[in-house]
Amino acid sequence: DRCILDVISLLPVGPFCLQSEDNKLTTTSPSLYLNGLISLSLVTITTVYRMQAVGRRDTVHIKPEGGLPTPAQSVDFYKDVPTCELQLDEFEEFALGRLKVLRKIESLKSQNCFGDKFRNEFDAYVKANSSELLFNHKRDTASHFILRAAYCSSEDQRRWFLTQECALFRHRLEALMKNSDAFKRFLESVSITFDKIDDEEKENLRTKLMSCPIGDSSSPATSLADFTKATFYKIPFLQALDLVKSRLVYIERGYAYVPTPRLVSIVTGRFRSHLSESLVHASKAFATVVSEDPRIGPMLKNMNQLSTGRDYSSIADADGTITSQNVDDLAKQSMPLCMRQVHDGLKRDHKLKHWGRLQYGLFLKGAGMTMEESLIFFQREFSKIMTAEQFQKGYSYNIRHMYGKEGKRASYTPYNCQKIILGNFPQAGDHHGCPFKHYDDDNLSSLLTSKLQISAKDKEEILDLKRKKNFQIACQKHFLAAHPGAAAMPEVPLGAVGNHPNDWFRASCAYHSNV
Numbered sequence: 200d201r202c203i204l205d206v207i208s209l210l211p212v213g214p215f216c217l218q219s220e221d222n223k224l225t226t227t228s229p230s231l232y233l234n235g236l237i238s239l240s241l242v243t244i245t246t247v248y249r250m251q252a253v254g255r256r257d258t259v260h261i262k263p264e265g266g267l268p269t270p271a272q273s274v275d276f277y278k279d280v281p282t283c284e285l286q287l288d289e290f291e292e293f294a295l296g297r298l299k300v301l302r303k304i305e306s307l308k309s310q311n312c313f314g315d316k317f318r319n320e321f322d323a324y325v326k327a328n329s330s331e332l333l334f335n336h337k338r339d340t341a342s343h344f345i346l347r348a349a350y351c352s353s354e355d356q357r358r359w360f361l362t363q364e365c366a367l368f369r370h371r372l373e374a375l376m377k378n379s380d381a382f383k384r385f386l387e388s389v390s391i392t393f394d395k396i397d398d399e400e401k402e403n404l405r406t407k408l409m410s411c412p413i414g415d416s417s418s419p420a421t422s423l424a425d426f427t428k429a430t431f432y433k434i435p436f437l438q439a440l441d442l443v444k445s446r447l448v449y450i451e452r453g454y455a456y457v458p459t460p461r462l463v464s465i466v467t468g469r470f471r472s473h474l475s476e477s478l479v480h481a482s483k484a485f486a487t488v489v490s491e492d493p494r495i496g497p498m499l500k501n502m503n504q505l506s507t508g509r510d511y512s513s514i515a516d517a518d519g520t521i522t523s524q525n526v527d528d529l530a531k532q533s534m535p536l537c538m539r540q541v542h543d544g545l546k547r548d549h550k551l552k553h554w555g556r557l558q559y560g561l562f563l564k565g566a567g568m569t570m571e572e573s574l575i576f577f578q579r580e581f582s583k584i585m586t587a588e589q590f591q592k593g594y595s596y597n598i599r600h601m602y603g604k605e606g607k608r609a610s611y612t613p614y615n616c617q618k619i620i621l622g623n624f625p626q627a628g629d630h631h632g633c634p635f636k637h638y639d640d641d642n643l644s645s646l647l648t649s650k651l652q653i654s655a656k657d658k659e660e661i662l663d664l665k666r667k668k669n670f671q672i673a674c675q676k677h678f679l680a681a682h683p684g685a686a687a688m689p690e691v692p693l694g695a696v697g698n699h700p701n702d703w704f705r706a707s708c709a710y711h712s713n714v
Contacts, residue, residue: 349502544630
């Protein structure tokens with residue numbers, strides 16, 4: 200079969216009509232389509248996409264509603280549908296490549312990497328790993344649309360995708376602004392116009408406009424030379440709230456006077472609104488659409504759970520040895536909070552429910568615990584409330600299954616942070632999950648103070664990140680608070696901390712072996 204992402208224009212009135220490839224009009228329900236999967240018109244006609252099986256089995260064809268593909272651009276609003284034919288392995292390859300880029304952005308931001316430092320480090324990463332993805336129009340657009348579909352199904356996924364894509368868009372727009380003609384052509388291509396103030400109005404407002412920095416926001420004001428060369432635009436202040444919040448523009452009579460370099464924030468805001476609206480509309484039909492094709496549906500549904508770093512699927516991936524004898528000490532010293540809570544719950548209750556056993560058992564496997572040691576460890580705890588025979592009958596099979604010794608003999612991969620955060624919500628008696636996502640403020644605050652002995656300042660920063668739903672960044676902040684000086688130690692691999700519990704554990708072990 201060939202899978203086609205067909206772009207269908209819905210008529211603004213009457214039944215939902217679509218024109219098929221044989222030019223016959225049919226009617227259908229809008230629930231069969233993924234509204235806004237790739238773009239959403241801001242006027243009356245909604246662009247929707249449907250997955251429909253025809254043709255060969257190994258191909259995904261992304262077909263636009265007429266027209267030719269747009270020329271390659273370094274910045275794209277992603278309103279134009281790409282026209283390209285993808286093999287199924289390319290479908291996943293492109294998406295995974297972009298996912299790595301977005302997670303790199305998240306990692307740099309979580310390390311308080313901003314401004315020139317962010318630009319230099321991110322550009323170096325792209326040049327070394329992803330230059331073909333971002334500067335090849337086919338790969339860039341196809342990967343964006345695939346991830347847009349994959350990340351539309353829940354609020355957390357939409358928020359994460361929106362944040363990282365906007366950061367990527369802003370980074371590329373800032374680079375484009377170095378060429379004023381290219382920036383102007385880009386604005387024209389996406390039909391964005393701004394009202395430029397004339398020289399007379401500029402001169403009348405000179406003192407007030409010069410009180411706001413034009414370039415580097417660390418400068419308290421603008422020099423006369425910079426002011427003379429600058430161009431200002433009148434923009435409704437509601438479209439410039441980020442600049443207003445940071446006191447980077449002058450406001451008068453409902454308008455913000457924005458210099459050219461600050462237009463980046465305005466354009467990024469419009470991109471954010473467009474993308475956010477598309478994601479919300481896409482989410483309404485996600486479940487129906489992914490069920491229509493058994494090959495692409497599972498890819499889209501599970502894309503957010505893919506790990507872009509080490510997957511720790513085998514014991515050989517682990518750096519050290521963890522045994523039934525030293526696991527208690529390592530839990531206190533080097534386990535992330537999510538795993539330490541499961542460990543403490545096991546020691547207290549002498550049992551774990553299904554999701555807790557999976558989350559913790561696979562983590563221990565990725566950390567280097569052998570199947571034999573895992574059986575010894577869990578039997579030792581479970582046997583405090585049951586007989587050894589009951590453990591063997593009820594639980595040992597599951598442990599052997601995790602290690603690929605039973606059932607279909609597949610070696611299962613430890614859960615990454617995204618899978619834990621978006622996974623099953625813990626109920627009464629459960630110990631699995633992410634404390635930064637699933638605990639309320641009071642419980643997390645008490646835990647950070649009493650058990651982890653985090654300072655008041657660090658605790659408030661962690662809680663603030665939690666309230667803003669930056670759960671993985673809160674976890675990274677916890678790591679830095681629990682490992683003083685780790686940021687200055689090149690031996691400690693901080694890059695993936697907050698993306699995978701086993702990366703957290705590996706970095707902590709490296710820290711303690713070097714202090």
